[in-house]
Amino acid sequence: MANPNEVLTPKLTPAQFNRLGQYIHTNYGIQMPESKKVLLEGRLQKRLKANKLENFTEYIEFLFSNEGKTRELQHFIDAVSTNKTDFYREPHHFKFLTEEYLPEFARSNSRIKIWSAAASSGEEIYTLAIELREFMEEHKGFSYEILGTDISAEILQRAAKGIYEEKRVEIIPLHIKRKYLLKSKDRNNKTVKVSRILQQNIRLKTLNLMGSLAGIPNDFDIIFCRNVLIYFNRKVQEKVINALCTKLKPGGFIFLGHSESITGITAPLKQIAPTIYKYTS
Numbered sequence: 001m002a003n004p005n006e007v008l009t010p011k012l013t014p015a016q017f018n019r020l021g022q023y024i025h026t027n028y029g030i031q032m033p034e035s036k037k038v039l040l041e042g043r044l045q046k047r048l049k050a051n052k053l054e055n056f057t058e059y060i061e062f063l064f065s066n067e068g069k070t071r072e073l074q075h076f077i078d079a080v081s082t083n084k085t086d087f088y089r090e091p092h093h094f095k096f097l098t099e100e101y102l103p104e105f106a107r108s109n110s111r112i113k114i115w116s117a118a119a120s121s122g123e124e125i126y127t128l129a130i131e132l133r134e135f136m137e138e139h140k141g142f143s144y145e146i147l148g149t150d151i152s153a154e155i156l157q158r159a160a161k162g163i164y165e166e167k168r169v170e171i172i173p174l175h176i177k178r179k180y181l182l183k184s185k186d187r188n189n190k191t192v193k194v195s196r197i198l199q200q201n202i203r204l205k206t207l208n209l210m211g212s213l214a215g216i217p218n219d220f221d222i223i224f225c226r227n228v229l230i231y232f233n234r235k236v237q238e239k240v241i242n243a244l245c246t247k248l249k250p251g252g253f254i255f256l257g258h259s260e261s262i263t264g265i266t267a268p269l270k271q272i273a274p275t276i277y278k279y280t281s
């Protein structure tokens with residue numbers, strides 16, 4: 001027998017899940033198969049609570065209202081996106097960058113422009129900044145610019161803060177940590193903050209890769225677009241990859257995530273190493 005005091009957790013009906021799934025796919029490219037229903041439901045239950053709404057009928061009505069579009073849509077996007085990332089994730093990319101790409105590049109260039117197109121909470125851009133700072137020490141006069149974008153404003157706020165739990169930076173060599181990460185003065189606070197110097201030359205911006213890229217410069221040397229295409233279907237991947245190509249300098253590079261490839265996609269790219277592609281136009 002049901003307990004009359006029990007608070008029932010709101011559930012998404014199949015029709016509601018389909019409606020939200022369609023919306024997410026059409027607007028953000030992210031696929032929402034049936035297997036993601038429980039995940040989406042769980043994440044959105046928090047949004048119901050935050051908005052003091054009783055059920056998903058009320059939430060959906062609010063989300064698509066004019067008020068909801070200005071007040072809730074960004075929170076909805078934050079809840080929908082999966083932000084898993086790490087410092088030095090897929091280390092072969094950074095090895096390639098510092099050992100093969102940069103020495104050659106610096107022969108004829110003094111400034112590199114890199115775009116991290118799904119920057120998440122910032123670990124990717126700060127790993128890049130560390131590697132580029134280290135390279136600069138050996139190559140006086142060399143400099144860099146990093147643009148970090150992501151669809152989630154909330155996750156970019158975390159990137160801007162640059163504060164990470166100590167266990168998340170364990171992978172970084174000690175001498176590098178000492179140089180670029182600041183420990184909290186409070187011994188009980190097990191976090192570090194990236195140094196001010198590491199935050200220089202970095203610009204962050206909210207951006208949907210499915211939307212217009214008009215505000216993005218078109219002279220990048222390298223684009224990191226890692227571990228975001230996996231959420232898209234082939235058609236969307238092709239659209240995004242080709243849009244990214246228009247933002248590269250001739251001969252520029254795109255780095256994809258470990259399980260992503262351009263197999264079956266028509267794009268002006270040539271693979272030169274696993275998950276590393278050169279713009280050939």
Ligand SMILES: C[S@@+](CC[C@H](N)C(=O)[O-])C[C@H]1O[C@@H](n2cnc3c(N)ncnc32)[C@H](O)[C@@H]1O
Pocket residue numbers: 028029030081082083084085086089117118119120121124149150151152155207208209210225226227228231257
């Ligand atoms: C799994 S994280 C990858 C982070 C980092 N690039 C890495 O490889 O560690 C994927 C990121 O893509 C973002 N994302 C998802 N859909 C997007 C879209 N349509 N436009 C821009 N960013 C998107 C998510 O918010 C999330 O932060």
